[in-house]
Amino acid sequence: MIRVNQKFNKTPYFEILSEDQIDAIHSASLEILERTGIRVHNEEALEIFSAGGAYIEGDRVRIPPVIVKQALKSAPSRILVTGRRGKGKVLLERNVVNYGLGTDVPYHIDPYTHEIRPTVLKDIENIGKVTQKCENIDFTSNSGLAADVRPEMQDLYHYKAGNIYCDKPFFTTAANGENMKALIDMATVFAGSYENLRKAPSLIIYGEPFSPLTLGKEATEVLLVCAEYKIPIVFPPMVQMGATGPMTLAGSLAQSNAETLASLVVHQLKSPGAPFIWGPFVGMMDMRTTICCYGGPVIMKSQAALGQITRFYNIPTFGFACVTDSATIDVQCGMEMMWSTLINALAGLNLCHDVGYLNSGLLFSLESLLLGDEIISAVNHFMNGIEVNEETLATDLINKVGPEGSFLSEENTIKFFKKEGWYPHFLNRKNFEAWKKEGSKTVNQRLEEKAHKILKEDVPPLISNDTMKEWDKIIAEREKKLA
Amino acid sequence: MVSYDALAKGVMAGDASVVESEINKALNEGAEARDILIKGLIGSMSIVGERFRDGDMFLPEVLASADAMHKGLDIVTPLLADSDQKGLGKVVIGTVEGDIHDIGKRIVGFLLQGNGFEVIDLGVDIKGEAFIQAVKEHKPDILGMSALLTTTMTNMGKVIDLLKEGGLRERVKVIVGGAPVNEEFAKSIGADGYAPEAGSAVELVKKLVAS
Numbered sequence: 010m011i012r013v014n015q016k017f018n019k020t021p022y023f024e025i026l027s028e029d030q031i032d033a034i035h036s037a038s039l040e041i042l043e044r045t046g047i048r049v050h051n052e053e054a055l056e057i058f059s060a061g062g063a064y065i066e067g068d069r070v071r072i073p074p075v076i077v078k079q080a081l082k083s084a085p086s087r088i089l090v091t092g093r094r095g096k097g098k099v100l101l102e103r104n105v106v107n108y109g110l111g112t113d114v115p116y117h118i119d120p121y122t123h124e125i126r127p128t129v130l131k132d133i134e135n136i137g138k139v140t141q142k143c144e145n146i147d148f149t150s151n152s153g154l155a156a157d158v159r160p161e162m163q164d165l166y167h168y169k170a171g172n173i174y175c176d177k178p179f180f181t182t183a184a185n186g187e188n189m190k191a192l193i194d195m196a197t198v199f200a201g202s203y204e205n206l207r208k209a210p211s212l213i214i215y216g217e218p219f220s221p222l223t224l225g226k227e228a229t230e231v232l233l234v235c236a237e238y239k240i241p242i243v244f245p246p247m248v249q250m251g252a253t254g255p256m257t258l259a260g261s262l263a264q265s266n267a268e269t270l271a272s273l274v275v276h277q278l279k280s281p282g283a284p285f286i287w288g289p290f291v292g293m294m295d296m297r298t299t300i301c302c303y304g305g306p307v308i309m310k311s312q313a314a315l316g317q318i319t320r321f322y323n324i325p326t327f328g329f330a331c332v333t334d335s336a337t338i339d340v341q342c343g344m345e346m347m348w349s350t351l352i353n354a355l356a357g358l359n360l361c362h363d364v365g366y367l368n369s370g371l372l373f374s375l376e377s378l379l380l381g382d383e384i385i386s387a388v389n390h391f392m393n394g395i396e397v398n399e400e401t402l403a404t405d406l407i408n409k410v411g412p413e414g415s416f417l418s419e420e421n422t423i424k425f426f427k428k429e430g431w432y433p434h435f436l437n438r439k440n441f442e443a444w445k446k447e448g449s450k451t452v453n454q455r456l457e458e459k460a461h462k463i464l465k466e467d468v469p470p471l472i473s474n475d476t477m478k479e480w481d482k483i484i485a486e487r488e489k490k491l492a
Numbered sequence: 493m494v495s496y497d498a499l500a501k502g503v504m505a506g507d508a509s510v511v512e513s514e515i516n517k518a519l520n521e522g523a524e525a526r527d528i529l530i531k532g533l534i535g536s537m538s539i540v541g542e543r544f545r546d547g548d549m550f551l552p553e554v555l556a557s558a559d560a561m562h563k564g565l566d567i568v569t570p571l572l573a574d575s576d577q578k579g580l581g582k583v584v585i586g587t588v589e590g591d592i593h594d595i596g597k598r599i600v601g602f603l604l605q606g607n608g609f610e611v612i613d614l615g616v617d618i619k620g621e622a623f624i625q626a627v628k629e630h631k632p633d634i635l636g637m638s639a640l641l642t643t644t645m646t647n648m649g650k651v652i653d654l655l656k657e658g659g660l661r662e663r664v665k666v667i668v669g670g671a672p673v674n675e676e677f678a679k680s681i682g683a684d685g686y687a688p689e690a691g692s693a694v695e696l697v698k699k700l701v702a703s
Contacts, residue, residue: 413616415598418559423506423552432550442674442688 020394023355025313031321034314037263038270039074046071047222047271051229054275061278070271077270080277086323088241088284090148090178093199093211094471097177099148101241101286101325104357106392108330108350108385109148110140110378111363111370112182112215117153118337118367118374120460125336125372128153130170132373136365137175139375139463143382145389148178148213152365152373161491164188165484168195168212169477173470179212180362186230189214191487193238198479207239213286213360214242218268220253224275232272236280243327243360244272245288249301252294258307262314265289273324286360287319288327303332303369304345309352316356328358331381336368338376338453346381350388375464376456383435390431401429435459494523496532499564503536504543506556508563515567525571533564534580534608541607545691551599558606565608580607581701584626585636586614588647596670597638599690607694620647620654627660633701636693639670648673649681665700669693 026034049055049070064071088101099107117128120135133151140149151167158166164183171179179196183189192214193206200206214235216228224232228244235242246268248254254261269289276285291311292302302308312329319326330353333345353361363370364385365378406421416422435455437444444450472480499518502510511533518528540557543549549557583604587597594616601611612630614622627635635655639645648668655661667685668678678686685700687693 413592413594415595417552417595417599417602418555423556426550426552440688443692446688446692 017397018394020392021355023313024317025310026317031317034259034263034266034318035321037260038266039077041222041264041267042072042077042270043074044071045222045267047218047224047268049224049229049275050226051224051233053233054224054229057233057275057278061274063274072271072274076274076278080270080274081322081324083277083281084273084285084324085282086325088210088286088325090210090213090241092176092178093172093196094176095209097147099178099213099360101284101359103320103323105359106328106354106357106361107147107359108361108364108381109146109177109180110136110150110152110365112150112152112180113154114152114366114370114373115154116372118372118376120375120457120464127156128373129157130155130166133167133170134173135375135464136373136378137171137173138466138468139378139460140177141175141468142463143378145382145385146177146364146378148180148360148362149175150180150362151182160184162188162484162488165191165195165487168192169480169484173472174468176471180215180360181212182215183231183234185227186234187490188487189231189234190238191483193234193240194483195480198476198483203238210239210241210284212240214240216242216244218244218246218272220246220248220268221264222268222271224272229275232276233279236276236283236285239280239283241284241286242276243286243288244269244276245290245327246272247301248289248291249294250291250307251296254291258291258311258314261291262289262311262318265291266318285324286327287315287322287324288360289315290327290329291315300334300369302334303329303363303366304334304341304349309348312349312353312358313356316353316358320357325359328353328356328361329363330354330361331364331377331384332366332370334369336372338367338374338380338456342367342377343380343452346377346384347387350381350384351391354388354392375460376453379456379459380435380452383433387431387433401425494518494521494527496528496535499528499532500536500539503533503557503560503564504540504549506553506560508560511560511564512567515564519571525568526573529565529568529572529608533561533568537561537607541603541691541694554606555602558602561606561608580609581633581697582610582612582630583634583636583697584612584614584623584630584632585638586618586623586626587616587638587640588644588651589617589619590647591639591641591644592616593638593640593670596640596690597636600636600638600669600693603690603694604697607698609697620651623651624654624658624660627655627664628658632664634667634697635664636667636669636697638668639673642672645670645672645677648683652682667693667696667700 046069058070059065090099116125117132133153136152151171196212197206216231218224246265248261248265250256250261254264292308330350331346332349333342335342364381367377435452499514544554601613605611637648665684668683675686685696687696
């Protein structure tokens with residue numbers, strides 16, 4: 010006997026745009042690039058665009074579709090990033106979702122006093138410590154701008170602090186091309202050579218064009234250095250509807266797409282096949298507060314569209330997880346974090362970042378990071394869909410247990426209760442009396458307790474003294490040049 | 493001094509073969525059956541109970557532990573002195589008349605068994621007279637009643653009244669549980685104890701038996 014003509018869903022399936030809508034957005038992007046073009050504040054990039062066949066008029070670059078097509082063709086559809094010690098994996102490929110932290114947050118919520126204060130290097134070390142414990146977090150980041158070091162050198166110190174207690178792939182920013190090279194040198198201390206680092210990158214870089222339609226000097230330097238050394242880079246324009254892009258979502262999607270395509274073109278012309286991660290951020294500016302919204306349904310729609318657009322281009326994509334506009338862990342935070350994670354997962358976005366952020370990316374909180382880990386766990390469970398087969402349909406078992414029986418002691422229950430069930434660490438599942446007996450604790454209190462517990466643990470650094478010395482040497486050299 | 497660490501691990505893993513072999517090993521080393529029962533098996537199940545309460549163990553795992561513990565009891569019990577044969581205590585449980593909800597009561601029964609109590613589960617939809625009959629017949633230390641419906645929970649009070657009428661009330665401690673039941677209700681019908689969920693029901697029974 011055989012069951013035939015079967016089609017099973019491994020996961021939920023979700024789309025917001027039709028093929029024709031995607032095509033219309035892509036076509037509009039091509040029109041923007043050819044008719045309006047972009048402004049480029051970087052000499053090397055202008056030369057590359059010119060040599061590649063773009064039309065140059067001063068610093069205005071107009072890009073014909075044929076060059077765009079070439080860039081889309083040479084960009085890889087698959088990027089594999091591993092932790093610097095070979096552990097931990099971020100696979101950026103069609104419909105593979107990875108979760109991790111975001112890069113530059115100015116303020117930190119103190120885990121003991123809950124006071125909002127500037128981030129310091131010690132916080133970045135602690136973020137690594139907690140991230141290492143979060144089983145659903147695939148990559149880490151500095152998640153802060155350390156106020157206790159000079160701004161021109163922050164990126165190098167962030168790399169050092171963020172890697173002390175965490176060996177997951179590292180996502181970070183670089184101030185300019187020279188700092189980017191120094192960061193590559195720091196990562197090469199592990200890799201052994203540029204060639205090894207190229208073959209198995211352990212870091213991912215974030216940079217961005219200016220919207221509307223501008224490539225800045227330093228950001229473009231970083232883009233081109235990453236291309237040269239084949240370090241994965243995500244280069245997302247931040248389009249705020251009604252402010253740095255049209256108020257209509259379709260128009261802002263088309264513009265952000267054009268900005269990303271222009272960045273991709275110069276990147277691929279510099280070094281064909283270098284790893285590039287697609288990633289516009291299209292959100293609304295709140296016209297009452299001027300905040301660039303991370304929460305709410307508008308950005309959810311653009312992220313859903315982004316998933317489909319990048320599947321159309323077949324290029325790895327940037328995404329979001331656990332983001333909120335709330336300045337504290339409250340009802341708004343829970344609501345926005347949950348559905349931002351769910352929608353980005355449903356959209357199949359690859360590098361879902363910003364776990365641990367609050368207040369539209371102005372604040373970082375360790376408790377938010379721990380909550381994010383739990384939200385991701387729930388979303389991952391949902392995304393695993395429903396397994397339907399003979400064993401899971403369990404008709405033999407149902408027949409065996411029969412009316413008024415119990416499934417509790419059955420082997421099937423032991424085998425599946427963790428896989429088919431889901432168990433939170435922080436959410437309450439006790440009835441109110443048992444809950445009251447244990448002090449009526451809220452999620453916030455349990456998150457705080459866990460954060461304190463991890464911070465108090467005496468874990469050895471994952472960096473050897475020799476490595477530390479090599480890093481300090483690289484940092485000292487860069488300091489000297491800047492002096 | 494015999495160590496029961498490996499036995500405790502076997503109980504916690506729900507591995508009956510480890511439990512059996514560890515008990516036989518302890519007996520060969522000259523350990524007394526009573527010592528194995530109290531320090532080994534019951535001690536291990538207390539750890540299981542604590543881990544369950546703290547959310548570190550899951551119900552199916554606890555039931556597997558209870559099962560493994562029982563395999564151990566089968567070896568140890570015949571070797572006990574008569575005075576120790578009684579075990580920790582006897583509990584009669586059942587869901588009251590008009591109510592066929594079973595699973596909560598059954599979980600409490602499993603956990604009590606797993607902690608070394610003898611449990612007689614009367615089943616569901618148990619009439620008052622049947623509870624009285626069971627108390628007379630089995631002479632339990634504890635009578636546990638369960639109800640899931642607000643319309644049937646009042647039958648618990650009626651059973652207690654029947655115990656009083658029959659002159660049996662002082663012979664047995666009565667505990668009640670189920671979703672609509674709470675501490676206040678338990679007091680109002682004259683029960684001796686109430687627990688909001690299965691794990692604390694075991695603690696409650698231990699406390700009442702010791703008092």
